[in-house]
Amino acid sequence: MSNRFNRVILIVLDSCGIGEMTDAAEYGDLGSNTIANIAKAVGGLNIPTLAKMGLGRIHPIHGVPTEPVTGVYGKMAEQSAGKDTTNGHWEMVGVRLEHPLPTYPEGFPREIMEEFEQKIGRKTIGNKPASGTEILKELGDEHMRTGYPIVYTSADSVFQIAAHEEVIPLEELYKYCETARKMLVGPHGVGRVIARPFVGSNGQYTRTANRRDYSLLFGRTVLNELQDAGYNVIGIGKIEDIYGGSGITGGEHTEDNMDGVDKTLAFMKEVKSGLIFTNLVDFDAKYGHRNDPQGFAKAIEQFDGRLPEILSAMREDDLLVLTADHGCDPTTPGTDHSREFVPILLYYSGLQTAVDIGIRDTFADLGATIAENFGVPNPGIGTSFFDRIKR
Structure with missing residues (x-):
C-alpha cells in the first residue's frame, strides 16, 4: 500500500x-x-x-x-x-x-462611490459598516422604492452589494460586483467584493443562497x-x-x-x-x-x-x-x-x-x-x- x-x-x-x-x-x-x-x-x-x-x-x-x-x-x-x-x-x-487588507469603518471614500455609481448607472444607498441582516431592515424598503443597490462593509476587507432579486436581477448584480472588483485594486484592494441578493417585502427580507464572492488573487x-x-x-x-x-x-x-x-x-x-x-x-x-x-x-x-x-x-x-x-x-x-x-x-x-x-x-x-x-x-x-x- x-x-x-x-x-x-x-x-x-x-x-x-x-x-x-x-x-x-x-x-x-x-x-x-x-x-x-x-x-x-x-x-x-x-x-x-x-x-x-x-x-x-x-x-x-x-x-x-x-x-x-x-x-x-x-x-x-x-x-x-x-x-x-x-x-x-x-x-x-x-x-x-504581510499587511492587513484595507477596511472602511467610515464607509468608502466619496470618489470610490461616485466612480462606481457612474459605471453602473445607478445611485447607491448605505455606504457604511453594518450587519447584513440589519442593513436590510434599515434600507430594504428604500431599495425597493428607488432601485438603488445597498453598498455596505464590515470589520472585514469587503465591499458588499445587496439587492432584491426582483429589483436587480442576479446577473446584473453580479456584473456590478465585477465592476467593483476591477475598480478596487491598489490601495483600495479589498479582499472580497460580495454579491448579497435577497428576497421579501415590506420590511421582511431574507438573504438568498445566490451569494457570490469576488476575491483578489x-x-x-x-x-x-x-x-x-x-x-x-x-x-x-x-x-x-x-x-x-x-x-x-x-x-x-x-x-x-x-x-x-x-x-x-x-x-x-x-x-x-x-x-x-x-x-x-x-x-x-x-x-x-x-x-x-x-x-x-x-x-x-x-x-x-x-x-x-x-x-x-x-x-x-x-x-x-x-x-x-x-x-x-x-x-x-x-x-x-x-x-x-x-x-x-x-x-x-x-x-x-x-x-x-x-x-x-x-x-x-x-x-x-x-x-x-x-x-x-x-x-x-x-x-x-x-x-x-x-x-
Missing part, C-alpha cells in the same frame, strides 16, 4: 476557532475561544465523532471527552495579518499576507500546483470564489451547511483522485456574526451527526481533514471575527491511535502537507507534517 493518499477531503468549518492567539490583544480579541465558549454557554456540546477525532484534546471543551481518541489532532496559528476568510484560506494553501498556491499536475481540485461552497477560480478545476456553490455535506458526499462518489475542498459557512454567517451561541452549537452538533456518513464514504486511500479559517466567538460583545488558533483534525483508514501534531506555526503547514502527499511543489510557506500521518 502506498503511503500517499489518492484523495484529500478538506472541510473548513468556517469560524470554528479554538482559542485566542498570542497577538489577540492587538485585534481586541482577548478571551475569544469560539468552540469552548459556545460549549460553556449552552451547557456542553454533544459531538461524539469530533470528540473521537481529538477535538477535546486540543483545548478543554465542556461536554467533549478526551478519551477514547483515534485521530491526528493539533491547532494552527495564523501568520498573515488580519482575521478574515481571505487571509485564512489563502494562508492554508501557502500565501502569507495573491499569488501561486498549492491549488495551482495540483491543477498543473493534472489533479482534480473541487471547490464546494464559496471555495471557488475565495480563490477567484485560480487552481480550481470544478465544484458547486451551496445553499447551507447540510447542502455542503451533501455535495461533498456526491463528489466523493464521482471524483477518483485529488482534492475535495469544502467550506461550510453557516457557522460564521448565520450564528457567529449574529451572536447566537445556541444556533452555533446546534450547527456544530448537526455537522457532527453527518460526520459518520463522510467517514463511511471514505476509501482506504482517503485522508479527511477538518479545520477552520478564523474564529467568530458569538459570546463576545462584538460581531466581528476573532483572532484565534484553528483546530486541525485528520483521519484515515487504518489509523488506530491518537497522534498529537501540536501547535503549527502557520496555516500553511496544511498546504505543505497536501503538496507533499501529492508530490507537487510547495510554492509558498509552510512545513509539512506528512511524516506524522503516513500509514
Whole structure:
C-alpha cells in the first residue's frame, strides 16, 4: 500500500476557532475561544465523532471527552495579518499576507462611490459598516422604492452589494460586483467584493443562497500546483470564489451547511483522485456574526451527526481533514471575527491511535502537507507534517 493518499477531503468549518492567539490583544480579541465558549454557554456540546477525532484534546471543551481518541489532532496559528476568510484560506494553501487588507469603518471614500455609481448607472444607498441582516431592515424598503443597490462593509476587507432579486436581477448584480472588483485594486484592494441578493417585502427580507464572492488573487498556491499536475481540485461552497477560480478545476456553490455535506458526499462518489475542498459557512454567517451561541452549537452538533456518513464514504486511500479559517466567538460583545488558533483534525483508514501534531506555526503547514502527499511543489510557506500521518 502506498503511503500517499489518492484523495484529500478538506472541510473548513468556517469560524470554528479554538482559542485566542498570542497577538489577540492587538485585534481586541482577548478571551475569544469560539468552540469552548459556545460549549460553556449552552451547557456542553454533544459531538461524539469530533470528540473521537481529538477535538477535546486540543483545548478543554465542556461536554467533549478526551478519551477514547483515534485521530491526528493539533491547532494552527495564523501568520498573515488580519482575521478574515481571505487571509485564512489563502494562508492554508501557502500565501502569507504581510499587511492587513484595507477596511472602511467610515464607509468608502466619496470618489470610490461616485466612480462606481457612474459605471453602473445607478445611485447607491448605505455606504457604511453594518450587519447584513440589519442593513436590510434599515434600507430594504428604500431599495425597493428607488432601485438603488445597498453598498455596505464590515470589520472585514469587503465591499458588499445587496439587492432584491426582483429589483436587480442576479446577473446584473453580479456584473456590478465585477465592476467593483476591477475598480478596487491598489490601495483600495479589498479582499472580497460580495454579491448579497435577497428576497421579501415590506420590511421582511431574507438573504438568498445566490451569494457570490469576488476575491483578489495573491499569488501561486498549492491549488495551482495540483491543477498543473493534472489533479482534480473541487471547490464546494464559496471555495471557488475565495480563490477567484485560480487552481480550481470544478465544484458547486451551496445553499447551507447540510447542502455542503451533501455535495461533498456526491463528489466523493464521482471524483477518483485529488482534492475535495469544502467550506461550510453557516457557522460564521448565520450564528457567529449574529451572536447566537445556541444556533452555533446546534450547527456544530448537526455537522457532527453527518460526520459518520463522510467517514463511511471514505476509501482506504482517503485522508479527511477538518479545520477552520478564523474564529467568530458569538459570546463576545462584538460581531466581528476573532483572532484565534484553528483546530486541525485528520483521519484515515487504518489509523488506530491518537497522534498529537501540536501547535503549527502557520496555516500553511496544511498546504505543505497536501503538496507533499501529492508530490507537487510547495510554492509558498509552510512545513509539512506528512511524516506524522503516513500509514
